[in-house]
Amino acid sequence: MLVDLPGGWNPLLGRLAWSQIPYDNPILAPLFVAVVLGGIAIVALITYYGKWGYLWKEWLTTVDHKKLGVMYIIIGLVMLFRGFVDGMMIRTQQAWAVGPDSSGVFGALHGYLTPFHYGQVYTAHGLIMILLAATPLLVGFMNIIVPIQIGARDMAYPYLNALGLWITAAGAALIMASLFIGNFAHNGWFGYAPIFEIQYSPGVGVDYWMWTLQLLALGTTLGGINLLVTIIKMRAPGMTWFRLPIFVWASLSANIIALTSFPALQVALGLVAADRYLGAHFFTAGLGGNLMLYTNLFWIWGHPEVYFVILPAFGMMSEIFPVFSEKPLFGYITMVLASFAIAGVSWLVWLHHFFTMGAGPDVNSFFSVATMLVGIPTGVKVFNWAFTMYRGRLTFTAAMLWALGALFLLLIGGLTGMMLAIPAINYMVHNSVFVIAHFHSMLLVIVYAVFGSVIFWFPKVFGFKLDEFWAKTMFWLFTGGTVLVFVPMYMLGFMGMTRRLDYVFNTNWHPYLLVMEGGIVVYTLSVFAFFVLLYVSIRDRVKNRVGADAWGTSRSLEWLTHSPVPFYNFAVTPHVNARDEAAWRRANGIAAVQPAKYVDIHMPNNTPVALYIGALTFVLGFALTWRIWWLCLASLVAIIVLMIVRSYRGDPGYIVTAAELERMEREAIARERQVDGSAGEPVVGGAPAVGRPAMAYERSDLPKTSTPPSMGPGAHH
Amino acid sequence: MSGHASNNPDPKTAVLWDTEYHGHDVISTRSLGFFMYLLSDGMLFATLFAAYGVLSYQHSYFGGPTPADFVKPWYTFSQTIALFLSVLAYGMGMTALKRRSRGGLINGLLGAFVLGALFLVLDVHDVMDLAAHGITVATSGGTSAFIILTQVHAAHIFFGLLWILVMIYQVLRLGFTTDTVGRLLSLRMFWHFQAVIWVFVYIFVYLWGYMS
Numbered sequence: 001m002l003v004d005l006p007g008g009w010n011p012l013l014g015r016l017a018w019s020q021i022p023y024d025n026p027i028l029a030p031l032f033v034a035v036v037l038g039g040i041a042i043v044a045l046i047t048y049y050g051k052w053g054y055l056w057k058e059w060l061t062t063v064d065h066k067k068l069g070v071m072y073i074i075i076g077l078v079m080l081f082r083g084f085v086d087g088m089m090i091r092t093q094q095a096w097a098v099g100p101d102s103s104g105v106f107g108a109l110h111g112y113l114t115p116f117h118y119g120q121v122y123t124a125h126g127l128i129m130i131l132l133a134a135t136p137l138l139v140g141f142m143n144i145i146v147p148i149q150i151g152a153r154d155m156a157y158p159y160l161n162a163l164g165l166w167i168t169a170a171g172a173a174l175i176m177a178s179l180f181i182g183n184f185a186h187n188g189w190f191g192y193a194p195i196f197e198i199q200y201s202p203g204v205g206v207d208y209w210m211w212t213l214q215l216l217a218l219g220t221t222l223g224g225i226n227l228l229v230t231i232i233k234m235r236a237p238g239m240t241w242f243r244l245p246i247f248v249w250a251s252l253s254a255n256i257i258a259l260t261s262f263p264a265l266q267v268a269l270g271l272v273a274a275d276r277y278l279g280a281h282f283f284t285a286g287l288g289g290n291l292m293l294y295t296n297l298f299w300i301w302g303h304p305e306v307y308f309v310i311l312p313a314f315g316m317m318s319e320i321f322p323v324f325s326e327k328p329l330f331g332y333i334t335m336v337l338a339s340f341a342i343a344g345v346s347w348l349v350w351l352h353h354f355f356t357m358g359a360g361p362d363v364n365s366f367f368s369v370a371t372m373l374v375g376i377p378t379g380v381k382v383f384n385w386a387f388t389m390y391r392g393r394l395t396f397t398a399a400m401l402w403a404l405g406a407l408f409l410l411l412i413g414g415l416t417g418m419m420l421a422i423p424a425i426n427y428m429v430h431n432s433v434f435v436i437a438h439f440h441s442m443l444l445v446i447v448y449a450v451f452g453s454v455i456f457w458f459p460k461v462f463g464f465k466l467d468e469f470w471a472k473t474m475f476w477l478f479t480g481g482t483v484l485v486f487v488p489m490y491m492l493g494f495m496g497m498t499r500r501l502d503y504v505f506n507t508n509w510h511p512y513l514l515v516m517e518g519g520i521v522v523y524t525l526s527v528f529a530f531f532v533l534l535y536v537s538i539r540d541r542v543k544n545r546v547g548a549d550a551w552g553t554s555r556s557l558e559w560l561t562h563s564p565v566p567f568y569n570f571a572v573t574p575h576v577n578a579r580d581e582a583a584w585r586r587a588n589g590i591a592a593v594q595p596a597k598y599v600d601i602h603m604p605n606n607t608p609v610a611l612y613i614g615a616l617t618f619v620l621g622f623a624l625t626w627r628i629w630w631l632c633l634a635s636l637v638a639i640i641v642l643m644i645v646r647s648y649r650g651d652p653g654y655i656v657t658a659a660e661l662e663r664m665e666r667e668a669i670a671r672e673r674q675v676d677g678s679a680g681e682p683v684v685g686g687a688p689a690v691g692r693p694a695m696a697y698e699r700s701d702l703p704k705t706s707t708p709p710s711m712g713p714g715a716h717h
Numbered sequence: 718m719s720g721h722a723s724n725n726p727d728p729k730t731a732v733l734w735d736t737e738y739h740g741h742d743v744i745s746t747r748s749l750g751f752f753m754y755l756l757s758d759g760m761l762f763a764t765l766f767a768a769y770g771v772l773s774y775q776h777s778y779f780g781g782p783t784p785a786d787f788v789k790p791w792y793t794f795s796q797t798i799a800l801f802l803s804v805l806a807y808g809m810g811m812t813a814l815k816r817r818s819r820g821g822l823i824n825g826l827l828g829a830f831v832l833g834a835l836f837l838v839l840d841v842h843d844v845m846d847l848a849a850h851g852i853t854v855a856t857s858g859g860t861s862a863f864i865i866l867t868q869v870h871a872a873h874i875f876f877g878l879l880w881i882l883v884m885i886y887q888v889l890r891l892g893f894t895t896d897t898v899g900r901l902l903s904l905r906m907f908w909h910f911q912a913v914i915w916v917f918v919y920i921f922v923y924l925w926g927y928m929s
Contacts, residue, residue: 003855156746221757229750233741238732259753263761271768271865280854280861281779282768288779288858293771297764575732588728595734644883650896 003279005627006202014628015204020182026106027117032180061606063158064567065143066461068165072140073454075172079132080447082176084527086125088520091485093118095517099507110503118502119186120205124175126189127209130309131216132172134443137450138312139168139223142251144461146227148558148565149245151236151574156229158604159651160222166614167219171212174621178208182625185209188500190302191272193283193294198276204625206276210269211621217262217269218617224258227251236557238576242336245556246329249336250315253343254308261304261347268297277627292357299350307346310442311339313449314381317403319556320452321385324400325392326553328580331384338377338384345374355423356430364423371421378414382407397551398471402452405479406445413441416490434493437486444482451475459550463564464541470533477526484519488512547676549591555580560591562668568656571598571665594669598658605653609646613639744899751903755910758873762914765869769862769922773929777859782852784863784926789843793923796839797915800874803832804912811905817893822901823885829908830881833874840871863922870918873911880904 009015022028046052059067096102097111104110113121147155155161178184185205187196196206231244231252244252272294274280281289322329329335351359351367385407394400416438419425429435451474459465492512497504504513537544549559559582561570572595578584585591616635623631726732740746775783810825844864847853854861884904887897 152740157750160750225750225753225757228753229746233746233749237735237738259757260760263757264764267761267764267768271861274854274861274865278854280865281856281858282772282861282865284858286779287856288772288777288781289861290771290777290858293768297768300764572734572736573738575735575738577726577728577731577733584728585733590728590731590733593733595736597736599736640879647883647896647900648887648890650894 002277003198005198009627011630012628014623014626014631016181016626016628020204021180022183025117027112028179035180056608057606060611061608063154063162063604063606063610065147065155065158065161066565066567068161069140069142069144070461071165072136072143072168075169076133076135076137076140076450079128079136079172081527083125083128083133084523086121086128088524089113089121090118090125091513091517091520093121093502094504095510095513097502098504098510098513100505113502115502116183116186119188119500120184122500123185123187123189123209124178127212128175129443130189130305131213132168132175134309134446134450135216135220136168136172138254138309138446139164139220141316141450141453141457142227142255142312143223145457145558146248146251147230147234148460148561148569149248149556150231150234150239151557151570151576152230152234153569153573153601154604155226156234157226159607159610159646160226162607162610163613164219164223164226166610167215167222167617170614170618170621171215171219173618174208174215174625175212177622178205178212182208190298191294193291194285194289196272196276197284206272207625210272210276211624213269214266215617215621217266220258221262224255224262227255228259236570236573236576238574239557240576242333243576243579243581246318246332246335246339247312247315247556250311250318250339253339254311254315257304257308257311257343257346261301261308264297265301265305268294268301271297292354295354295357296350299353300347302353303350304343304346306442307342309446311342313406313446314339316449316453316456317385317406318381320399320403320449320456321388322580323456323551323554324395324397324403325389326395327388327392328555328583329384330387330390331380332579334380335384338380341377342374345370345377349374352421352426355426368421368423372418375414375418375421378410382410382414395553397455398466398468398475399452399456401472401475402448402455405475406448406452409441409448409482410445413438413445416441429493431498432493433489433497433499436499437489437493440486440489444486451478456551457558458537459544459546460558460563460565462541463546464537464544465546465550466537467533467540467544470529470536474526474529474533477522477529481519481523481526484522485516486519488515488519545675547672549582549586553583555583557581560585562672566664566668568601568603568661571595571601571661594665598661598665600658601656601661602653603656605651607646607651609642613642616642743895744902747899748902748906751906755906758910759914762866762870762917765862765866766917766921769866772858772862773926774859777857777862779857779859781857781860782850783859783929784923785929787847787850787852788923788927790924790927792839792843793919796836796843797919799832799836799839800912800915803829803836804908806832807905807908811901814893814898814901819888819892822888826881826885826888830878830885833878833881833908837871837874837878840867840874844868863926866922867918870911870914873914877904877908877911880907 005015007015008017023032046055059071062068093111093113097104097108102110104112106112106114108114108117111118143155143161147153175184182204185191185196185201185208187201187206187209189209191206191209195201196209231248235244271280271282275282275284275289281287283289283291283294285291318329318335348370349367351357351363352371355364355367396404416434420429420435420438455466455471489512492509495509497506497509504510546563548562550563551559557574557576558565560574574581582591585593616639620632620635620639623629623635771777773784806825806828808825810822810829813821813825844867847864852860852864854864881904884897884901887900891897
């Protein structure tokens with residue numbers, strides 16, 4: 001039943017052998033040494049400072065959505081760096097290997113990467129940037145911000161949330177393992193039939209690619225379900241649908257896409273696995289297989305996935321613009337409708353990735369028109385943001401600069417996207433670097449929105465602001481890199497340069513490629529600026545501490561609770577009265593009103609089970625890649641047994657008593673009073689349950705009462 | 718302020734904090750999440766059906782055997798009956814749950830398990846029989862799609878059976894708790910859903926294949 005493999009296989013180690021370790025590779029071997037030394041250094045530092053217990057208790061076993069979100073973002077940033085290094089390698093190869101006279105080192109005829117190695121680099125670059133950088137960064141922000149914005153204590157399923165994180169981490173670990181054990185796929189991040197079939201790609205590279213994607217798809221689906229249920233079921237009282245912050249709407253529409261589209265990817269890759277492991281003929285060139293079936297199935301997921309990553313970025317921009325324009329978002333309802341229009345149309349445009357398939361004028365026309373339709377809701381969003389800023393009181397903070405950068409890139413990427421939507425143009429530039437420049441413009445919208453959000457929400461999560469000077473320096477360097485890399489790329493696309501060249505034959509293109517290499521250098525400087533930003537901000541953290549409302553002009557519910565957000569988010573569930581609750585309370589002078597009394601709250605326990613299952617999914621992916629059948633079976637059985645045991649034990653959770661809660665709240669309030677000073681003695685009130693009067697008339701600008709006002713009916717004016 | 722400023726309550730009397738709010742009940746929250754998982758499972762099958770649709774042309778079988786040659790409609794009909802009776806037994810068990818009858822529930826689950834296992838045994842026997850006649854996933858694109866689609870459904874049944882066993886144990890040991898009752902409701906959705914999927918598999922893969 002299993003296919004016969006070329007090369008060795010033994011029952012104990014599968015295809016794994018010493019010869020699979022690239023110790024003779026002049027790039028990978030030193031990198032491996034560096035990684036090992038770095039790993040030892042980190043382990044030694046943790047041990048030296050005695051932080052293992054802290055790490056285990058506070059992070060590795062946590063089910064707190066904020067910490068899980070932070071870990072998602074750390075994975076995303078680390079993988080963004082790895083993807084950036086891949087990009088740097090691609091650019092350097094193309095700047096070097098130009099024309100027949102260009103030199104070659106490390107066994108390459110031209111440049112320094114052999115074609116096979118170069119293929120792996122661009123495949124890893126694409127896969128990592130989309131599924132291990134953009135996706136975890138956005139999922140991380142959704143994890144942190146959505147529950148606070150809707151006034152929830154945690155996600156609907158805290159344990160499932162941890163599981164999603166650790167499965168994503170397992171995917172990241174699997175693709176990193178491919179660097180040093182075996183090799184990675186060379187078929188591009190989306191894969192081509194039949195090159196990924198076992199006859200043409202007999203190595204383990206394709207298997208790494210396939211199982212990494214499967215793990216990430218699983219983790220994202222679990223996270224998607226969690227976010228959807230959280231938004232539907234966990235909203236605070238008064239948080240009606242049309243009071244949801246736009247970021248929550250964006251997360252809702254994005255996760256509907258994730259929930260419905262990721263199964264298509266899982267099936268597409270599952271069928272590739274059937275071909276490669278069982279000898280099936282889904283996508284083979286003969287015996288009744290259909291090559292284009294794969295491409296269609298992949299992009300039926302692939303295009304919705306593009307909107308799955310762009311919609312939360314739009315949501316982030318919709319949060320940042322109003323705060324730094326000191327105006328409510330323009331066109332709230334149209335923003336919601338536009339998000340759902342984009343999510344809906346995302347299902348009808350997949351074929352524009354391969355107009356050249358030859359489906360005929362009818363099919364191409366349909367997908368061309370559907371693709372152009374995307375421009376309408378996106379245009380609505382752009383105009384809404386512009387009108388939000390129009391006559392606003394603009395402050396150009398670093399977060400605002402990143403959001404503005406995202407807006408300009410969206411304009412460039414959107415307009416070139418409209419060009420590509422026309423099949424006649426698309427035929428001319430198909431697979432040229434013009435397409436590459438277009439989708440990098442679009443994906444950079446996400447990167448810009450993410451860095452804007454890192455700066456915007458950092459004080460909420462950690463309690464102090466990032467340094468504005470270095471954040472702005474990083475922005476300008478990054479933007480310089482973007483211009484220098486992608487403007488020449490658009491030009492080369494028009495000149496006919498195709499994508500993924502490991503050797504550039506036309507020496508006339510060399511100046512452009514050198515400018516792009518210069519752009520990469522500028523990008524590298526922006527990476528250094530980011531590290532300096534982190535260092536300076538952490539060094540000056542005491543000076544940069546903030547109160548609940550870090551920017552002073554913020555609007556949505558997350559700015560009502562303390563910074564950093566306590567593990568229970570809100571000591572008492574807020575009752576929402578307005579669309580921009582924080583802005584409404586501030587405008588009415590009741591932003592400092594604290595609950596009059598506290599009650600016990602119920603919180604979920606930490607658990608290491610999610611970490612164990614995540615680790616086992618890595619083992620499963622590794623064993624499948626190397627065809628170590630006993631290990632596949634063992635890890636699968638272990639996963640199922642762990643799930644059954646966990647379900648039998650359940651989680652009773654634990655109680656934070658009202659007294660403890662009050663103590664922690666008092667400390668947090670005292671800390672914040674030191675920071676913003678102005679608030680003075682916080683007033684209590686506003687805790688009426690059924691039959692009790694409201695206490696909100698205790699305004700902070702009125703004389704303070706030291707004790708809570710009487711709760712009797714007579715106190716009502 | 719927001720566009721709905723007129724709907725906002727008077728800040729002087731507004732409720733700001735809600736000590737009595739405890740959110741939705743656990744079972745409804747979990748059931749919604751499981752329902753969403755089933756939606757994604759539905760998309761999984763939809764994609765497999767699409768692949769089967771593309772790979773069920775005459776040329777997809779590459780001159781080899783087609784479902785018209787190897788599908789046994791009455792044999793598969795017996796599988797259908799076994800699965801439907803299994804769902805019925807599960808439903809009877811759930812009515813016993815409403816009466817808080819643990820014995821009735823266990824009997825229903827046991828009945829569902831035995832009939833579901835019968836379905837799976839018949840399915841596996843069918844696939845082995847096909848393999849004995851040289852019809853495997855490796856025969857042609859058409860048989861790949863046929864076998865993978867039907868066996869992905871069978872894998873769902875296998876995990877459903879495992880889950881039924883786990884629930885029998887949990888109900889015996891833990892009784893009717895929020896956890897176990899919520900899981901029994903999710904399992905009911907899962908089991909019904911797999912039967913619904915089987916209706917499509919039986920009609921569009923087995924019967925349609927037999928007729929063409």
